[in-house]
Amino acid sequence: MIYAILRRFGQMLFVMFGISVIVFLIFFATPGSDPAARIAGRNASPEVLEAVRHSFGFDRPLYVQYVTMMEKIFVTGDLTSFVNRGWKVVPAVMDSIPVTLSLVFGAAILWVVVSIIIGIVAAATRDSWLDKLLMALGLLGISMPVYWLGEVMNLITQSRYHDSWAFSWVPPLGYKNFSDDPKGWFLTLVIPWITLAILYIGIYGRVLRAAIIESMQEDYIRTARAKGLSETRILLRHALRTSLIAFVTLFGLDFGALVGGSALLTEVVFGLHGIGKLTYDALQNLDLPMIMATVMYASMFVVVANAVVDFVYILLDPRLRTS
Amino acid sequence: MILSVRDLKVSFRTDGGLVRAIDGVSFDLDESEILGVVGESGSGKTVSLLAVMGLITDPNATIEGSIRYKGRELVGLPARELRRLRGNEIAMIFQDPMTALTPVYTIGWQIAEQIRAHRGVSKSKAMERVEELLAEVNFPNPHEAMSRYPHQLSGGMRQRAVIAMALSCNPALLVADEPTTALDVTVQAGILDLVRKLRATHKSAVVFITHDMGVVSELADRVMVMYAGRVVERGSRTELFSDPRHPYTRALLGSIPPLTGEKPRRLPAIPGSPPSLLRLPQGCAFGPRCPVRFEPCEAAKPALGAGTHPAACFRVAQA
Numbered sequence: 001m002i003y004a005i006l007r008r009f010g011q012m013l014f015v016m017f018g019i020s021v022i023v024f025l026i027f028f029a030t031p032g033s034d035p036a037a038r039i040a041g042r043n044a045s046p047e048v049l050e051a052v053r054h055s056f057g058f059d060r061p062l063y064v065q066y067v068t069m070m071e072k073i074f075v076t077g078d079l080t081s082f083v084n085r086g087w088k089v090v091p092a093v094m095d096s097i098p099v100t101l102s103l104v105f106g107a108a109i110l111w112v113v114v115s116i117i118i119g120i121v122a123a124a125t126r127d128s129w130l131d132k133l134l135m136a137l138g139l140l141g142i143s144m145p146v147y148w149l150g151e152v153m154n155l156i157t158q159s160r161y162h163d164s165w166a167f168s169w170v171p172p173l174g175y176k177n178f179s180d181d182p183k184g185w186f187l188t189l190v191i192p193w194i195t196l197a198i199l200y201i202g203i204y205g206r207v208l209r210a211a212i213i214e215s216m217q218e219d220y221i222r223t224a225r226a227k228g229l230s231e232t233r234i235l236l237r238h239a240l241r242t243s244l245i246a247f248v249t250l251f252g253l254d255f256g257a258l259v260g261g262s263a264l265l266t267e268v269v270f271g272l273h274g275i276g277k278l279t280y281d282a283l284q285n286l287d288l289p290m291i292m293a294t295v296m297y298a299s300m301f302v303v304v305a306n307a308v309v310d311f312v313y314i315l316l317d318p319r320l321r322t323s
Numbered sequence: 324m325i326l327s328v329r330d331l332k333v334s335f336r337t338d339g340g341l342v343r344a345i346d347g348v349s350f351d352l353d354e355s356e357i358l359g360v361v362g363e364s365g366s367g368k369t370v371s372l373l374a375v376m377g378l379i380t381d382p383n384a385t386i387e388g389s390i391r392y393k394g395r396e397l398v399g400l401p402a403r404e405l406r407r408l409r410g411n412e413i414a415m416i417f418q419d420p421m422t423a424l425t426p427v428y429t430i431g432w433q434i435a436e437q438i439r440a441h442r443g444v445s446k447s448k449a450m451e452r453v454e455e456l457l458a459e460v461n462f463p464n465p466h467e468a469m470s471r472y473p474h475q476l477s478g479g480m481r482q483r484a485v486i487a488m489a490l491s492c493n494p495a496l497l498v499a500d501e502p503t504t505a506l507d508v509t510v511q512a513g514i515l516d517l518v519r520k521l522r523a524t525h526k527s528a529v530v531f532i533t534h535d536m537g538v539v540s541e542l543a544d545r546v547m548v549m550y551a552g553r554v555v556e557r558g559s560r561t562e563l564f565s566d567p568r569h570p571y572t573r574a575l576l577g578s579i580p581p582l583t584g585e586k587p588r589r590l591p592a593i594p595g596s597p598p599s600l601l602r603l604p605q606g607c608a609f610g611p612r613c614p615v616r617f618e619p620c621e622a623a624k625p626a627l628g629a630g631t632h633p634a635a636c637f638r639v640a641q642a
Contacts (some may be wrong), residue, residue, distance in 0.1 A: 100417035112440045150588075181619060218422065219417060219419060219422035220425040220426070221423055222423075223415075223417060223424065223425075224418075225378055225380070225409070226376060226378060227437040228406045228407065228408070228411055228437070228440055228441060229406075229408065229411030229436070229437075233440075238425050241425075241427050242426065256442065317426070318426070318474070319472070320474040
């Protein structure tokens, strides 16, 4: 088991290296374009172009350029944006990370807990009115676009009913650092968490219900019944455990993508300056160093999330521990 | 008498209409007796025993008749009460050991789970018992086997683990649903030895479902032959093998290659296939495939009759 985990960790490092090479090549070795010109931005003067060319080592071989670039991102951290003159890229990314992580982690806890409960209850009361109601609500959750839901949430909690007893606690939009003001951090994030989680609660609840119902058809469930176990125990100990595998797979993909910037819409609606917002702004300005850094960061998170998923697989399913 | 089934009927509502999978099955089982239930796939062997276990969970199924276990009526018993019997007094071994165990728990855990569900013992006490049980079903290294996951064991080992699990609470009745079908012949012989030995040590009565006449001839005290949801012949092992009365039983025995004498060029097979339960013939269900059918067979279903060795056939009644 330890070996399997170590091996997975090694694979993860290898994949990260591969991604960094590919991202680098896409940005700096695309034929027919001058990376220096793109980094310097539109209408850059020849002096700036020359400075960029020298600073990124574009006059030297490709592998030197790669090493220089990685050094700038990971070691010295002095990659600068030329579009926003002199803006250090790495600190900007580092400042955005806690915002996105706070948003996504909180929402993930919420959606995992709630969707597991919904999935279990719906599967246990299969075909009853409760099951149908939960699945209909799930579908509703999936169908509501997050930007629309976010705006409606803001409309209710920030303006229309802000002065009522129900929502007077909701602070104005924006992010508060956890270390400065833990209570403020929590309160500002409650509404964004709910907004982001609703979509996933719908999806995950439905997926888990389907997986549990499928598991309940398995032979080992019949064995468990023949053992004289209670239906609750059969559901929670025998069917749920094997059903969580599909759930964990989905979670790894969604979590990685969200941390990597897919929470953009939620971030924008609630005025949270996270990775998504940062990437979006960089794309608007064609800010190449910034895009490079955020893409690297996003892909790293997808890789790490997938590795974590694989660890959880190993915990969930002993069949994967050997080989 | 440990089990007494009277006029058991199981039907399923389907899109094609009502399917009567079991139509008036009756049988008795004495203490530490082995009853062999034989028949083709779809003859209702498994369904009738699942009904005894209360394991038919299909909401479209209806069960009628009477199943008495030690004098207690099981049909219509509340799920809680039935659960207390299941795994405790009545245990079951399934056909496919590959899928019968939950893949994510060790076999020790799974056996201990059953013990703890019925006996209020501590975890360590349950584990001690598991080790004894695994030794009893001939695991060479029972202590180590406890911490194995199902996928780490061979088919025969898994089936022995399933048997150990079934025996964990000393059941008075053991239902074995084709426990050797998915195994190869040498492993099969080991499992049959085990069932015989366990009958001797645990004094359990066994219902052994199979489609293998060879297995029945080795193991069963009494035999019940089923066809299309009905019992067509019943008798002691010797009666049934030396004097098969129903043409279906004779055909089944005829399709076993003989060990002595001249080798037949082709093994005789029963022509045709079992009838669809949705469109059973008016008369005898075996009629269309029967080599000795005559007029009465088309009109009515032959009754099983009484006695120690009855057969549901008009030819037998005639003789």
